[in-house]
Amino acid sequence: MKGFVSSRLHPAANLLLLLVVAFVMFCLSSLLIAVCSNLFFHVGLLEMGNVQQAPQAYPNGWGVMMLSQGLLLLGGVGGAAIVLAALTGHKLADYFAPRRPVPLWWALVAMALIIISLPFMSGLIDWNAHAHLPDFLHSWEVKAKAMEDKAQIITRFLTRFTSLTRFLVAVLVIAVVPAVSEELFFRGVIQRNLVQWFNSRHVGIWLAAAIFSAIHFQFLGFVPRFVLGLVLGYLYEWSGNIFVPIAAHFAQNGFQLLLLYIQQREWSTTAFDPDSTEALPWPLMLLSLVVCAGLLWLLRRHMQAPHADELxxxxxxxxxxxxxxxxxxxxxxxxxxxxxxxxxxxxxx
Structure with missing residues (x-):
């Protein structure tokens, strides 16, 4: 399939083109958000900014925010990755899954890996929450934490599930859409081109993970999200199929939402707080690390073995x-x- 631009561009040119495409897609997505918000929630363009700053103050704030987040990620992030692949003349399946198909159990083990890693990740979250930047960056650190505190208020509002419908919408917008869109963008395009550019799998994966974590603009969560990006990056590298990191990414977000829903419905007498930044007991963290290391070894061994159906x-x-x-x-x-x-x-x- 012939694209509008050469499929043989330098990786740096591909990444620059991705930024241009992403900007255009974000503009188009924002226009669609404005139209849909006015159509479904009677929120005009001039009022949109106020709703996004304090959605809890508006009757339709929850719906507007979910609509905005879903369309922006789907169009501006996932859409940009798909458009780039199409512009360069690639078939989407060949571009994002050059070693398709993969066994279903790979995706299931990848999902289990992410869930089992949560106790270990709690230690990283606790460390990151108490970490401090050098003195000359102290003012920036204070501003970053203030912004995160404000964002946390909005996040708690969006994850307050007063009905099953709200929970299912949140699973779609907060778990499914980011898993698909962000993996297509960060692993499928950015990591792919960084690996080519630096001619090194490891350099490409680590740089993509750093960009993935930094783009979320969350100082307190940079390290655990960076580690998550590494795991997702190596899963994509080993499997050669974007569906594997998508499944793992969905497990990360979806399981957290499920814990919140269980807590809010008071279905469990166990005291747990999915929003907590405190580390779990160290024996549990150690067990989590050992089991995850074993699962990573298992996945790497099987994913890198030659298969008869591999393209x-x-x-x-x-x-x-x-x-x-x-x-x-x-x-x-x-x-x-x-x-x-x-x-x-x-x-x-």
């Missing part, structure tokens, strides 16, 4: 300047990349 590896050839050429016989010095963008003519980094 042939797509080969790309880049010149020494990083620009793709038609074949390895090009007159400029070239290197050959796998579909992950890693130089297979060299020893893996």
């Amino acid at each position: 042939p590896t797509e080969m790309h050839t880049l010149s020494s300047g990083g620009v793709a050429v038609a074949s390895a016989d090009a007159p400029v010095p070239a290197r050959t990349l796998s579909h992950h963008g890693v130089d297979i003519t060299r020893e893996n980094k």
